[in-house]
Amino acid sequence: MQVLKDKVGPSDSIFHRMDPRAKLVGFTLVLAAMASVRTLPAAMAAFGLAGCTLLGARIPLIIPARRAVMVVLFLSPFFLILPWTHPGGPFMGVHQAAVICLKGLAMVLTIFPMFATAPFHVSIKALERLKLSPRFVTLTLLTYRYLALYAAELETVRVALRARGFRPRRDRRTLRTLGYVIGSLLVRSFDQTERLYQSMRNRGYAGHFGTLYMFRPLSRHDWSKAFFLTVASLLLLVLDRWVVGRSG
Numbered sequence: 001m002q003v004l005k006d007k008v009g010p011s012d013s014i015f016h017r018m019d020p021r022a023k024l025v026g027f028t029l030v031l032a033a034m035a036s037v038r039t040l041p042a043a044m045a046a047f048g049l050a051g052c053t054l055l056g057a058r059i060p061l062i063i064p065a066r067r068a069v070m071v072v073l074f075l076s077p078f079f080l081i082l083p084w085t086h087p088g089g090p091f092m093g094v095h096q097a098a099v100i101c102l103k104g105l106a107m108v109l110t111i112f113p114m115f116a117t118a119p120f121h122v123s124i125k126a127l128e129r130l131k132l133s134p135r136f137v138t139l140t141l142l143t144y145r146y147l148a149l150y151a152a153e154l155e156t157v158r159v160a161l162r163a164r165g166f167r168p169r170r171d172r173r174t175l176r177t178l179g180y181v182i183g184s185l186l187v188r189s190f191d192q193t194e195r196l197y198q199s200m201r202n203r204g205y206a207g208h209f210g211t212l213y214m215f216r217p218l219s220r221h222d223w224s225k226a227f228f229l230t231v232a233s234l235l236l237l238v239l240d241r242w243v244v245g246r247s248g
Contacts, residue, residue: 020126026229033233
């Protein structure tokens with residue numbers, strides 16, 4: 001059975017040493033501010049802030065770069081659609097597309113310092129310490145774990161199909177084979193869910209997962225880092241409102 005591993009960078013950055021609870025609260029405020037900006041200067045500032053936090057986290061840049069390429073490919077159609085559909089004309093359409101693209105890139109890059117600087121189960125337990133629903137925490141942990149498991153199952157089926165000489169084509173046989181594969185995965189997933197439920201009951205599952213990580217009281221450094229992230233999010237909003245006021 002495949003074990004899902006956290007892709008965590010070096011453990012000596014300022015965000016690795018930050019308490020997960022303060023880190024989640026601070027970065028959530030930053031993400032909310034990034035999602036709220038509506039002007040190009042504020043979106044550029046959000047992208048710069050995301051880059052600064054990424055560098056501060058000392059995460060290998062290859063993984064965020066791959067995600068950034070995927071985000072650009074996903075958002076690039078806005079540059080083809082908005083110039084022809086925006087009420088303000090082509091220039092405003094390109095402007096709006098640039099804002100959307102920069103916001104999306106900034107938010108995706110910010111998620112890495114938020115979650116990749118601590119093991120995922122520790123971050124999720126921090127959410128429980130922040131009084132989120134234990135059911136939500138459990139569901140998130142199980143989803144995180146079994147997405148990788150089902151991806152491994154799909155890869156196993158793909159290798160088995162290739163070993164049997166299957167090559168996808170645009171015909172009815174390919175559609176029928178893919179239907180069989182999807183049905184087989186669904187049946188196997190249901191069986192695994194039943195086995196998981198029974199094993200959890202046998203082990204005395206009482207509504208939450210334990211962890212060896214010990215949460216300590218927030219230190220002065222944790223409060224200062226959370227304060228910095230809060231101020232950064234407020235400055236983003238102030239810059240955005242200031243630009244809107246000048247253009248209005």
